[in-house]
Amino acid sequence: MVIRKxxxxxxxxxxxxxxxxxxxxxxxxxxVVNPIDEESAARHAPYNVRKMIASLRGKLLxxxxxxxxxxxxxxxxxxxxxxxxxxxxxxxxxEIQLRIHTHVREDAFTLFGFLTxxxxxxxxxLISVSGIGPxxxxxxxxxxxxxxxxxxxxxxxxxxxxxxxxxxxxTAERIVLELKDKLEGVTSAAPAITADKRPxxxxxVEADVLSALLNLGCNRAAAEAAVRGAKADSVAAExxxxxxxxxxxxx
Numbered sequence: 660m661v662i663r664k665x666x667x668x669x670x671x672x673x674x675x676x677x678x679x680x681x682x683x684x685x686x687x688x689x690x691v692v693n694p695i696d697e698e699s700a701a702r703h704a705p706y707n708v709r710k711m712i713a714s715l716r717g718k719l720l721x722x723x724x725x726x727x728x729x730x731x732x733x734x735x736x737x738x739x740x741x742x743x744x745x746x747x748x749x750x751x752x753x754e755i756q757l758r759i760h761t762h763v764r765e766d767a768f769t770l771f772g773f774l775t776x777x778x779x780x781x782x783x784x785l786i787s788v789s790g791i792g793p794x795x796x797x798x799x800x801x802x803x804x805x806x807x808x809x810x811x812x813x814x815x816x817x818x819x820x821x822x823x824x825x826x827x828x829x830t831a832e833r834i835v836l837e838l839k840d841k842l843e844g845v846t847s848a849a850p851a852i853t854a855d856k857r858p859x860x861x862x863x864v865e866a867d868v869l870s871a872l873l874n875l876g877c878n879r880a881a882a883e884a885a886v887r888g889a890k891a892d893s894v895a896a897e898x899x900x901x902x903x904x905x906x907x908x909x910x
Contacts, residue, residue, distance in 0.1 A: 723745075739769065782797070791834070
């Protein structure tokens with residue numbers, strides 16, 4: 660809605676449109692491409708709104724597998740994140756900063772957040788592959804750690820990629836074909852794990868793991884059985900190890 664209003668203002672009142680853009684940038688503390696400035700318009704024509712939000716800093720209001728609510732200057736932003744970012748974040752109430760990929764469609768304006776530049780770059784590489792949209796890219800990043808995903812792509816290990824829920828053989832082959840020689844700038848650095856400020860409660864961790872499996876498209880009965888299996892295997896009562904173990908068991 661804001662974008663459409665800016666575009667409308669740009670046609671009839673460039674000065675007000677510039678002022679609105681500056682206020683938006685100041686309020687969100689984000690990097691902005693100015694579509695009104697003549698030099699900027701020449702460099703970025705047609706206007707690429709995907710570059711509008713580059714980062715988001717604020718208070719973490721809610722934290723769920725694959726989804727966060729981040730408050731910045733009184734506005735709550737719904738941000739989709741991979742499991743690696745979710746598990747590395749502190750609990751609700753903490754101040755966080757995310758690298759943002761803004762995905763714009765005719766009917767949607769979606770924010771995808773990442774703790775590291777490597778995660779964001781790999782996400783953007785994945786959505787450049789034919790047939791892979793942002794939702795599937797998040798599933799890929801959630802299904803395998805970057806430390807395992809990058810060498811799997813580079814080495815053409817399709818058999819590992821197809822273990823990710825939602826990734827079939829043809830999709831895995833396309834990922835390898837289109838990306839194996841394009842990951843030079845992507846490392847396998849992982850986000851540093853930050854202690855969660857919520858009181859330790861195994862049932863909460865278990866529920867988060869189940870939610871993450873369901874978000875990946877797993878059948879509920881199979882997901883619940885996998886979580887119980889991970890618990891029975893005496894996996895540490897922490898999200899990341901329990902999720903990885905449950906993901907192995909649900910396949």
